[in-house]
Amino acid sequence: xxxxxxxxxxxxxxxxxxxxxxxxxxxxxxxxxxxxxxxxxxxxxxxxxxxxxxxxxxxxxxxxxxxxxxxxxxxxxxxxxxxxxxxxxxxxxxxxxxxxxxxxxxxxxxxxxxxxxxxxxxxxxxxxxxxxxxxxxxxxxxxxxxxxxxxxxxxxxxxxxxxxxxxxxxxxxxxxxxxxxxxxxxxxxxxxxxxxxxxxxxxxxxxxxxxxxxxxxxxxxxxxxxxxxxxxxxxxxxxxxxxxxxxxxxxxxxxxxxxxxxxxxxxxxxxxxxxxxxxxxxxxxxxxxxxxxxxxxxxxxxxxxxxxxxxxxxxxxxxxxxxxxxxxxxxxxxxxxxxxxxxxxxxxxxxxxxxxxxxxxxxxxxxxxxxxxxxxxxxxxxxxxxxxxxxxxxxxxxxxxxxxxxxxxxxxxxxxxxxxxxxxxxxxxxxxxxxxxxxxxxxxxxxxxxxxxxxxxxxxxxxxxxxxxxxxxxxxxxxxxxxxxxxxxxxxxx
Numbered sequence: 450x451x452x453x454x455x456x457x458x459x460x461x462x463x464x465x466x467x468x469x470x471x472x473x474x475x476x477x478x479x480x481x482x483x484x485x486x487x488x489x490x491x492x493x494x495x496x497x498x499x500x501x502x503x504x505x506x507x508x509x510x511x512x513x514x515x516x517x518x519x520x521x522x523x524x525x526x527x528x529x530x531x532x533x534x535x536x537x538x539x540x541x542x543x544x545x546x547x548x549x550x551x552x553x554x555x556x557x558x559x560x561x562x563x564x565x566x567x568x569x570x571x572x573x574x575x576x577x578x579x580x581x582x583x584x585x586x587x588x589x590x591x592x593x594x595x596x597x598x599x600x601x602x603x604x605x606x607x608x609x610x611x612x613x614x615x616x617x618x619x620x621x622x623x624x625x626x627x628x629x630x631x632x633x634x635x636x637x638x639x640x641x642x643x644x645x646x647x648x649x650x651x652x653x654x655x656x657x658x659x660x661x662x663x664x665x666x667x668x669x670x671x672x673x674x675x676x677x678x679x680x681x682x683x684x685x686x687x688x689x690x691x692x693x694x695x696x697x698x699x700x701x702x703x704x705x706x707x708x709x710x711x712x713x714x715x716x717x718x719x720x721x722x723x724x725x726x727x728x729x730x731x732x733x734x735x736x737x738x739x740x741x742x743x744x745x746x747x748x749x750x751x752x753x754x755x756x757x758x759x760x761x762x763x764x765x766x767x768x769x770x771x772x773x774x775x776x777x778x779x780x781x782x783x784x785x786x787x788x789x790x791x792x793x794x795x796x797x798x799x800x801x802x803x804x805x806x807x808x809x810x811x812x813x814x815x816x817x818x819x820x821x822x823x824x825x826x827x828x829x830x831x832x833x834x835x836x837x838x839x840x841x842x843x844x845x846x847x848x849x850x851x852x853x854x855x856x857x858x859x860x861x862x863x864x865x866x867x868x869x870x871x872x873x874x875x876x877x878x879x880x881x882x883x884x885x886x887x888x889x890x891x892x893x894x895x896x897x898x899x900x901x902x903x904x905x906x907x908x909x910x911x912x913x914x915x916x917x918x919x920x921x922x923x924x925x926x927x928x929x930x931x932x933x934x935x936x937x938x939x940x941x942x943x
Contacts, residue, residue: 456538456618456620456621457536457537457538457543457544457618457619457620457621458536458621459508459534459535459536459621460506460507460508460535460536460537460542461502461505461507461508461509461512461525461532461534462502462503462504462505462532462533462534462535462542462545463478463502463531463532463533464531464532464533464545464547465533465545465547465580466480466481467479467531468480469499469500469503471491474489474490475488475489475490475491476488476491476496476499478528478531480530481670486527486530486531488524492519494518494519495516495520495521495524497516498512498515498516498519498521498524499524501515502525502532505535505542505545506535506540506541506542509521509522509525512525532554533545533546533547533548533554534546536621536622536625542595543594543595543596543599544592544594544595544596544599545592545593545595546590546591546593546625546626546629547591547593547668548590548591548668549584549589549590549591549666549667550589550665550666550667550668551589551665552590555625555628556590556625556628556629556630557628558624558625558628559624559627559628561612561620561623561624561627561634562612563611563612563613563636564611564612564634564635564636565609565634565635565636565637565638565639566609566611566612566615566623566627566632566633566634566635567607567608567609567610567632567635567640568604568606568607568632569585569587569630569631569632569633569642570633570648570653571585571586571587571648571653571656571657572584572585572631572632573585573653573657574594574600574603574604577591577593580595581594581600583626583631585630585631586656586657586659586661586666587648587656588629588631588666589629589666590629590630590631592625592626592629592631602615602619602623603623603626603631603632606632609633609638609640658851658852661848662848662849662851662852667848669847669848670847670848671848671849672846672847672848673771673846674845674846674847675844675845676844676847677844678759681844683759683760683761683841683844684775684840684841684844685761686749686761686762686763686774687746687749687797687798688777688838690796690798690799691794691803692803693794693803693804693805694803694804695802695803696788696793696801696802697801698736698740698741698800698801698802699734699736699737699738699741700737700800701738701741701742706738706742710871711937711940711941714933714937715937715941716867716870716871716937717937718933718934718936718938719870719934719937719938719940719941720866720867720870721870721913721914721916721938722876722877722878723875723876723877723910723913724823724826724827724877724905725826725875725914726784726830726875726907726908726909726910727907727908727910729786730784730785730830730907730908731784731785731786731831731874731906731907731908732785732787733785733786733787733788735872735874735908736785736788736906737800738872739865739868739869739872739874739906740778740795740797740800741800742868742872743766743767743864743865743868744765744766744767744776744778744795744797744861745766745797746763746764746765746797746798747763747764747765747766748763748764749761749763749764750762750763750764750772751772758772762774765797766864767860767861767863767864768857769857770853770856770857773841773842773845773853773857774857775837775838775839775841775842775854775857776836776837776838776857776858776861777794777795777797777835777836777898778797778833778835778836779792779793779794779795779805779833779834779887779891780792780793780795780802780831780832780834781812781815781816781819781829781832781834782830782831783812783828783830783831783832784830784831784907785830785831788802790809790812791806791807791812792804792805792806792808792811792890792891794891805891805892806890806891806892808890811886811889811890812890814883814886815832815834815882815883815886815887815890816828816832818882819832819879819882819905822879822880822881822882822903823879823905827877827905829905829906829907830906830907830908831905831907832903832905832906833865833903833904833905833906834882834887834891834900834903835861835901835902835904836887836891836893836898836899836900836901837857837858837898837899837900838897838898839854839896839897839898842854854901855901855902858902859902861902862878862904865904865906866878869906873909873941874906874907874909875906875907875908876904876905876906877904877905878902878903878904879902879903879904879905881903882900882902882903883900884899884900884901885899887899887900888900913938913942916931916935916938
């Protein structure tokens with residue numbers, strides 16, 4: 450066996466998700482979610498060459514030499530978007546490097562002589578279909594590992610080691626993985642990437658989520674693609690009401706609200722995060738008005754398949770992509786005049802509360818987490834937890850479903866802030882919550898519906914927090930009209 454046969458070599462191959470269909474003298478290359486490419490006038494030698502590309506165990510030079518009368522090089526140039534870099538060892542394909550973004554077919558290769566190697570901080574090994582792949586949000590490639598020994602060698606690099614201690618037959622593959630951003634390259638156990646202040650401040654899950662929910666570094670199915678039409682029924686626009694005592698809520702009149710509310714700009718400027726409450730608690734009437742103005746269902750409609758909406762939609766006061774409105778509200782009440790302490794579900798369709806849990810320990814657990822999220826500044830009178838019926842979105846969207854639900858939570862946060870401000874209540878959005886605790890307390894399946902946001906609410910304290918611009922801090926630097934906020938708060942106090 451020659452030295453060459455004992456070392457992995459680069460080959461030309463198709464991406465793993467490319468279909469090669471031939472009929473008569475035509476070949477159609479198909480790639481999921483992308484336009485195909487049709488080759489015409491394909492003779493038997495060229496068809497054989499394309500099948501060899503599919504096998505992925507030949508270099509381009511070998512293919513050209515084997516088919517001297519066919520325009521192999523020209524055809525490969527035409528179908529370049531469908532190609533990937535393969536690796537062969539002892540006549541077998543052992544790995545494939547595919548592009549997931551706009552980038553050259555093969556990355557620049559680092560020199561491994563004398564180098565140390567380590568699996569990158571952001572590199573993830575996972576199953577994709579029936580294959581093991583390596584992915585990373587800092588890379589525009591995906592590596593498919595087809596050989597168990599190679600997979601073991603890559604996994605072993607979780608512990609940094611000299612390249613010389615890794616089986617030399619894998620060096621060409623490892624160089625490609627390093628060039629693609631999956632492996633760190635260093636000298637004497639020191640890695641320059643450890644000094645990169647930008648990468649150090651990214652958490653793995655945050656950067657992975659960012660890269661996969663935006664176009665540019667992912668080639669997965671993306672956007673409103675309706676992958677389960679005809680397979681799974683979409684969730685209804687309104688969640689079926691949970692069992693429990695029904696509590697009617699106050700319904701405000703539009704004219705009363707309009708006459709009492711301050712103007713939009715005043716409300717925006719007066720908006721604050723308030724983490725303290727008045728001596729008297731918020732009332733059930735105020736709570737009913739708050740929920741009615743922020744989250745009630747105005748109506749439902751659909752399905753409308755003729756406009757790519759093969760599901761029911763609804764209309765509510767805050768904006769929502771595709772009229773999906775997957776968010777539900779649960780209220781954990783500690784102190785509210787006219788409403789007993791407990792955990793309630795807000796039925797936005799009927800504008801009623803339903804008691805779902807009276808367990809004091811469950812209530813206290815949720816409130817203590819909310820207190821922790823305020824840095825210990827507040828024990829909420831009312832904790833409003835936003836949950837997401839995830840499959841309401843993932844039935845339609847691919848790659849972006851969770852990102853979309855977070856956008857909706859943000860839109861609902863702002864709506865709640867503005868309504869609380871206009872009503873003279875104390876409102877504050879929270880940065881975190883316990884999704885497991887809330888799923889237990891609300892009696893939910895964590896994977897079907899669990900919490901994605903929290904907002905605390907209560908009566909306003911006698912003394913509102915001073916605006917930052919008015920606290921006399923020596924480090925205050927005036928920007929654009931900070932006096933607007935002061936005027937708005939003064940008007941609110943009056």
